[in-house]
Amino acid sequence: IASTSLGKVTIIGSGLIGRSWSALFARRGYDVCLYDTVSSQLEVARSVLDTLLVQWGDEDWLKEGENAQTVLARIRYSDSLAESLNKAVYVQECVPENVQLKESVFKQIDELVGDDTILASSTSCIIPSKFTKGLKHESMCIVAHPVNPPYYCTLVEVVPSPWTTPETVKKTIAIQKEIGQSPILVRREVNGFVLNRIQYAILMECWRLVEEGVCSPEDADIALTEGIGMRYAFMGNFETMQLNANGAVDYCQKYGDNIKKICLEQQELGARDLSGPTLDKVSQYLNSKIPIDKLEERRAWRDDWLKAIAKEKIKRKDM
Ligand code: NAI
Structure with a gap:
């Protein structure tokens, strides 16, 4: 039941936002791998997601024919970055809001992903060119900024850097729509987005x-x-x-x-x-x-x- 044709999504950072993205991608049918450097955080995430998805099941907040167990079975937890990123079609980074940290995490991800993987950041206010410049996969990097809690406030601000390809923008918007979000395109990098x-x-x-x-x-x-x-x-x-x-x-x-x-x-x-x-x-x-x-x-x-x-x-x- 857990297998899906939609592919694998990796969520980097299992805090408030990483957990929300995991639930949204798994609900739509993606296989999700949730990665964190702090294993106790992964344990918290597992328990929060269990509760959240049971609640969604009770409230008809899942796709027809699905229940909490089918969705939860699509979520894996990992403390290995390489394993998490293996064969991912889309990565959503959700580490704390700090430009040096984002830069270092994107560098690590850049070394481990294939050429077709979209690398999206959840950053609330850092423009993408501040932490993606010079990466091998810089053209695949983009910001996809959610609103908390993303499953009720569906806006996602999609912000490309000057070197993000139009194809990356298009695919990011399509994936966000596919999981039930309402993406808007921020055509150029501005502080505070829209x-x-x-x-x-x-x-x-x-x-x-x-x-x-x-x-x-x-x-x-x-x-x-x-x-x-x-x-x-x-x-x-x-x-x-x-x-x-x-x-x-x-x-x-x-x-x-x-x-x-x-x-x-x-x-x-x-x-x-x-x-x-x-x-x-x-x-x-x-x-x-x-x-x-x-x-x-x-x-x-x-x-x-x-x-x-x-x-x-x-x-x-x-x-
Ligand atoms: P959080 O503090 O709840 O979670 C951050 C997680 O990242 C923690 O579990 C931490 O252990 C993990 N982490 C730290 N370093 C890591 C690393 N090197 N690799 C992997 N995981 C690592 O933070 P929150 O609130 O989830 O925010 C994450 C991002 O989402 C930030 O950029 C924030 O600006 C953005 N955001 C937050 C919103 C909010 O309302 N909290 C709304 C929209 C965006």
């Missing part, structure tokens, strides 16, 4: 609104959760333009000047250090709402919400 650039623009405006005394931290969060955030799970800003007037051209004619005026004001206020009295205010609000010793509970609450939204999206099939 998601974090958008997220940080919103964060900085919330910060300034609090700093300028326009609203409380709590109300800035409510503006998101009860306002624009209600749309964001299924409709982006551009589609909002199309619907909130008689099409986007009409929207821009009607609101464009005002939007530009406000954005110029924001630009004048500029980026702020995320410290000082505003941080005190923000963290006071947050610590009273979610004490630090309740973070795990709150993360479970968040994942539960994300799951409900993800399921609703699949049900409506309008993703």
Whole structure:
């Protein structure tokens, strides 16, 4: 039952993200080899994946006709890099976010893989040219940045370096779609890729609104959760333009000047250090709402919400 025609995927690093990728690739039918240098981490990964896949089985979050055991049987655990990489068609690196470490891990992988293997990194914010330059297989290296938890937040930012071949980009996008993710192409290397650039623009405006005394931290969060955030799970800003007037051209004619005026004001206020009295205010609000010793509970609450939204999206099939 464990054998599959899809081929073998190697996951390097069995932490939070490596485990999630393992579940996603195995669910689709890939044979997964999960590698880590720390064997106790592999043990944790095994137990987390057992629990996660049983839960997916109970919740109809697996392909029809499959159960936790069939999917778990596709996942192998290894502390040998050479064995893990043998015959892999796709590698997803998930080691801690440190450029020297990524560079050294990619060098080791480069020595052990065949010429057709895609070498993807999960890095959140390091552009691929910083750790793939000069490798034998540099043209096969790419970033595939997930969002946590990747099985509910399906966006994957695919970021090629200048030397990544178009074929590598195409194949990476195809594989990501195949496992149920929603890849977007970041056409050139920029800091923060796309998601974090958008997220940080919103964060900085919330910060300034609090700093300028326009609203409380709590109300800035409510503006998101009860306002624009209600749309964001299924409709982006551009589609909002199309619907909130008689099409986007009409929207821009009607609101464009005002939007530009406000954005110029924001630009004048500029980026702020995320410290000082505003941080005190923000963290006071947050610590009273979610004490630090309740973070795990709150993360479970968040994942539960994300799951409900993800399921609703699949049900409506309008993703
Ligand atoms: P983590 O700290 O949970 O796991 C890292 C794993 O890598 C550990 O199991 C560690 O033992 C292992 N490791 C360390 N050195 C290694 C080596 N040389 N070879 C093989 N394994 C090694 O980290 P996490 O959160 O899973 O992050 C991994 C990557 O994914 C980072 O680049 C991070 O920026 C990115 N990412 C993380 C997200 C998150 O929300 N945590 C979201 C999106 C991307």
